[in-house]
Amino acid sequence: MTSAAATGSKVTYTSANVDWEVFHRQFDEALRGVRAQLGRDYPLYIGGEAVTSSAPPFVHTSPIDRDVLLGRFASALPPEVDRAVAAARGAQRGWAHQPWRARVALLRRAAGLIRERKFALAAIMSLEVGKSRLESMGDAEEAADLVDYYCQQVEDANGFVRQMAAVTPVERNTDVLRPYGVFACIAPFNFPLALSTGMSAAALVAGNAVVYKPAEETPWTGLKLYEVYRDAGLAPGVFNYLPGAGDVAGEALWRHSGVDGVVFTGSKAVGMRIHQGLARDWIKPCLLEMGGKNAAIVLDSADLDAAAEGVMRSAFGLQNQKCSATSRVYVHQRVARPFVDKLVERTRAMKVGDPTERDVAFGPVINAAAVERFRRAVARARREGKVVFGGQQLSDGLFDQGHFVAPTIAELPLS
Incomplete structure (x- = not known):
């Protein structure tokens, strides 16, 4: 099998049809490239701009070796949450007015970029989360698959525009699902790319804007997802990258009056608090995944x-x-x-x-x-x-x- 063929092959969490020698050689190469980037400083990204915070940066080390500095990441405070939500609201209208086929095409480009970068993404997750090579590559592959899944949902439903029956000859009835607004996507550490991508891609392809807070333990993987969407052509402000502490940035984000809906994966305690506190003045979409046995x-x-x-x-x-x-x-x-x-x-x-x-x-x-x-x-x-x-x-x-x-x-x- 050639190197190109190995890149085009697919590894899941449980099985693979791949030349493992080629796979490990490519993983080693990606790992060397990722390790060359260790210890850098990283900002927030709001409205397409690099943004600093007055909070001390999060000094991010590897769970494999606490002496390995992965990077120093800016940590959002409530003022940055305000700015990110405002940027998302400002960008969402233009994104929502894009034809649904254009949104699907852009998201499919993002899936393609994930597949092109999957070895580097997997190497980062291995260092950042402690995933094995198989687990980390499965995470990257699943992320791309989830983008394709949601794109296919929109295509199969014809953009969620459906002609309905008419009672009289002079009427025309159409059922249309429209973009909702700004979604807060609050992601977990254990599938830092797959679940972050799944929740955000579903919102984006439907015409919504996203303020994304990765888990405190996985800001590097989250940054790489931001870069995928940016490089796929997503307009500034449609997807905003906002790492920070859950009890500070996360809490301010889901409680923000400018957020129209929340997608959260994490603990039952936090998920139930979001569910009970989100719809204070009117009902808002609240999608929660809170684990299981x-x-x-x-x-x-x-x-x-x-x-x-x-x-x-x-x-x-x-x-x-x-x-x-x-x-x-x-x-x-x-x-x-x-x-x-x-x-x-x-x-x-x-x-x-x-x-x-x-x-x-x-x-x-x-x-x-x-x-x-x-x-x-x-x-x-x-x-x-x-x-x-x-x-x-x-x-x-x-x-x-x-x-x-x-x-x-x-x-x-x-x-």
């Missing part, structure tokens, strides 16, 4: 090797920091012991370390708070059941530099 059931008729492999891969992808990760397994009592043995065997064989390296499947958790949540969960598992594998924070060498915990399996009672 992905359970697996293993019956006594199951192929235990396949079940253990599937559970291991799902449970420990991105160190179990996603709602799609298997976090609990219900196993028929007749096969419980051999299943657990097989699951432990496969988990023990999994390579833990720097996820930017090839063949490493399990990297760090995102930050010190995640390590502390892990400790509390393990302590509870020991009180209520038995830890059969893992259960400790990792130390020595690289592990002392980052936020590393062991992949952990516990047996707990049903009630």
Whole structure:
């Protein structure tokens, strides 16, 4: 397979038809390019202009190695939120009046740019979030796919313009869905490109403007999404990049009177507060994704090797920091012991370390708070059941530099 062919191939979270030697060579090349950019200063982008903030910049380090400075990112305060919302409102009318086919064409260009840049985007996510090479490339591929999906939705619905039946010969009735206004898009850290792209592309292709706040832990990936939209030809102000603290910039953004709707992915506590506080004077669109528990059931008729492999891969992808990760397994009592043995065997064989390296499947958790949540969960598992594998924070060498915990399996009672 040639290098060009490898670029055109597709990697998902679970499977790929790709020459892995070529893939890793291209990833290594992208990683060298990304590391050459470490330690720079980055502004906000509002109305197409680089904007500074009076707040101290966010000193952004890698969860793999806290001594690795990824960059210093401007942190938005309420005045920058005001300015971003005003810029979005000013730009939205012109964008909304673009023919829907023109909006679709521009968004499809953005999808193409994501695919062209996918190795660099994946390398950034690996450093910034601690994703393995497979996970980070899957994130980049999904981002482009989500843009295409929403574009296809608009095309299939003919721009959401539909002729309706007429009761009399002199009437003409048309059902039209029009752009709504300005949406706040508040994204999570665990799929920093895919979910940021999905929520923003859906709003944009429908003719809305966006004020986008990436997760505090992923401003670099968020900046690269801004650059994709800019380079695809999106007019200044239609998409504004506003990194900052959730309890400052995020709170000011969703509460802003100039915001017409909110898309949020994150914790239940924050999502419910947004839902309860958003529609103060009138109903506003509020799209929330607040996580979940992905359970697996293993019956006594199951192929235990396949079940253990599937559970291991799902449970420990991105160190179990996603709602799609298997976090609990219900196993028929007749096969419980051999299943657990097989699951432990496969988990023990999994390579833990720097996820930017090839063949490493399990990297760090995102930050010190995640390590502390892990400790509390393990302590509870020991009180209520038995830890059969893992259960400790990792130390020595690289592990002392980052936020590393062991992949952990516990047996707990049903009630």
